[in-house]
Amino acid sequence: MKLLVTGRNGQVARCLDDCGRDAADVEIVLCGRPELDLLDHASLERAIENVRPDIVVSAAAYTAVDQAEDEPELAHAVNAEGPGALAHAAAARGIPIIHLSTDYVFSGEGDEPHSEEETPDPRTVYGRTKLVGERLVAEANPQHIILRTAWVYSPYGKNFVKTMLKLAEEQDEVRVVDDQYGNPTSAYDIANAILTIARKFDTERTLLWGTYHFAGNESMSWADFAERIFSDSAKSGGARTRVIRVSSDEFPTKSVRPRNSTLETEKIRVAFDYLNRRVVDDEYINCAIGR
Numbered sequence: 001m002k003l004l005v006t007g008r009n010g011q012v013a014r015c016l017d018d019c020g021r022d023a024a025d026v027e028i029v030l031c032g033r034p035e036l037d038l039l040d041h042a043s044l045e046r047a048i049e050n051v052r053p054d055i056v057v058s059a060a061a062y063t064a065v066d067q068a069e070d071e072p073e074l075a076h077a078v079n080a081e082g083p084g085a086l087a088h089a090a091a092a093r094g095i096p097i098i099h100l101s102t103d104y105v106f107s108g109e110g111d112e113p114h115s116e117e118e119t120p121d122p123r124t125v126y127g128r129t130k131l132v133g134e135r136l137v138a139e140a141n142p143q144h145i146i147l148r149t150a151w152v153y154s155p156y157g158k159n160f161v162k163t164m165l166k167l168a169e170e171q172d173e174v175r176v177v178d179d180q181y182g183n184p185t186s187a188y189d190i191a192n193a194i195l196t197i198a199r200k201f202d203t204e205r206t207l208l209w210g211t212y213h214f215a216g217n218e219s220m221s222w223a224d225f226a227e228r229i230f231s232d233s234a235k236s237g238g239a240r241t242r243v244i245r246v247s248s249d250e251f252p253t254k255s256v257r258p259r260n261s262t263l264e265t266e267k268i269r270v271a272f273d274y275l276n277r278r279v280v281d282d283e284y285i286n287c288a289i290g291r
Ligand SMILES: NC(=O)C1=CN([C@@H]2O[C@H](COP(=O)(O)OP(=O)(O)OC[C@H]3O[C@@H](n4cnc5c(N)ncnc54)[C@H](OP(=O)(O)O)[C@@H]3O)[C@@H](O)[C@H]2O)C=CC1
Pocket: 006, 007, 008, 009, 010, 011, 012, 013, 032, 033, 036, 037, 038, 039, 058, 059, 060, 061, 062, 063, 078, 100, 101, 102, 103, 130, 148, 149, 150, 151, 152, 153, 157, 158
């Protein structure tokens, strides 16, 4: 089966590409700028027409959370209008779409893990534009899976693991927020979840369409995650530094992140009999470090 994936350099896109190379039954076609630009809806049509995939994976997005506060129109065009048009182009050809979304669609209030039943209430430009994107994708294409994930890390692109390791090389200590909780998720686990969903569609020609949460199997604070990163890094002779735990108030950012970002992931386990995901083990961390 052939999957068209949007974005050429994204974390999830590149991990899917790696997984596809190892799988004889899967062909991954990454489509990115300039040929495929979410701001140019005709380019989305062309990409689908040229590739003729069995499934479209909508992984490209405007992911600079703080910067989005200053560029709400651009974030909306990339995260909402673009995926909506992509879903429409796929639907016109009877092709399903797997669209990636985020824990940041939730406000972060309350202490319970967020289930798919919960009404989202995003408080950031990034989160709001991603939520509109979910809606536009769902409205444009009945054959949709909205896959919400969180705190993605990988050997590719920008992510918290890489940021922490860079800071460890430069600083004797790093201040990290200890009051925002979520599930660090390897982009390889996401890639494998997407392939599981795609394979099920390939055999059954239908799926239980809708919204699913998929994330790493442990909830922790960013400070906890930083500690894990440094301890794994140190085990393989890499950089480590002291973590100073601070509150969100002590680490002000342009975009205020949810306090509780933990995702409940039972629905995908039941529907797809799949929940093979991990937190931050040596293998993934070392992989992200590049060792
Ligand atoms: N990163 C995270 O922690 C999380 C991500 N998600 C969601 O998962 C998905 C994948 O995230 P991730 O792999 O980390 O994303 P990345 O930030 O690693 O990559 C985003 C990709 O989007 C591409 N892109 C940006 N603007 C456009 C555009 N106008 N047209 C075409 N492509 C564009 C970028 O292209 P280029 O390489 O050319 O810049 C890049 O390849 C996204 O939908 C994201 O919202 C959900 C939860 C957490």
